[in-house]
Amino acid sequence: MISLHQVSHTFGGVRAVEGVDLDVGEHEFVAVIGRSGCGKSTLLRLVAGLLTPTGGRVFVAGEEVTRPRRDVSVMFQRPALLPWRTVLANVLLPAEILGLRDHRARAHELLELVGLGGFATRLPHELSGGMQQRVSLCRSLIQSPRVMLMDEPFSALDAITRTDLSLELQRVQREHPRSVLFVTHSIDEAVLLADRIVVLTPRPGRVHAVVDVRLPRPRALGQVELDEVSRSLRAVLGEVTV
Structure with a gap:
């Protein structure tokens, strides 16, 4: 590969x-x-x-x-989440940039996968560092790389x-x-x-x-x-x- x-x-x-x-x-x-x-x-x-x-x-x-x-997706040392976007919106960001549609259901599935199913509407500052990095992991998976x-x-x-x-x-x-x-x-x-x-x-x-x-x-x-x-x-x- x-x-x-x-x-x-x-x-x-x-x-x-x-x-x-x-x-x-x-x-x-x-x-x-x-x-x-x-x-x-x-x-x-x-x-x-x-x-x-x-x-x-x-x-x-x-x-x-x-x-x-x-x-190909890249996950860096720090989550680099946009502070004004919710957890769900941060996960969906690559899909938006790539022009991919109908990825909300997948974003919710990924958040459930990493134990953040109840945090979709939260903002980054409301999350711990580990939770933010879980969001970053979901974001790197959203386009099914x-x-x-x-x-x-x-x-x-x-x-x-x-x-x-x-x-x-x-x-x-x-x-x-x-x-x-x-x-x-x-x-x-x-x-x-x-x-x-x-x-x-x-x-x-x-x-x-x-x-x-x-x-x-x-x-x-x-x-x-x-x-x-x-x-x-x-x-x-x-x-x-x-």
Whole structure:
């Protein structure tokens, strides 16, 4: 579903990523992890069509990415909800921009899916940070994307809420599978959610290793098997030097 072939990107004389080869299959959940500044977010923006590679090519569903696509959604670190729009109106915003009609029923279904069925008429300031990020998740799903790009979507939340939302995302992915490229700094989060974990080197970001997570779902933190994968991933990260 996603293919990067020898992708590089340089801006302002800084090599952010270099020579990256990466494939994400249909309905596969791939996490990208590495030190700050290693180009994780740059990779997501290249797949989203928000940046143009200075080398190599990016493909989604067999088509080269030259601009943002309707079948690709992006979820950023902060929810960025419009404060004057209700929860329902915020979820519907991408559908309005894309000219999609009759999506109110789907928006209500998504809000029910994430436990916000009774909050459709609330404004963002009436919600907690975790609830706002649930709204952002619904908004990223409203157009039924084939690909979801998630840039540390839970990093600004407290640890308990972050764990809750990671479990929620795992459930949503089981019920409505799609291809996901997920950037995180959290080893536990990557192991809990991903089918494969891509480890990038410090800048310029290159693929150092790919760790398979061959564990059945649903998964829960504290599982012995998850702890074993986490230890393996830490060992791989320890090989990456500045």
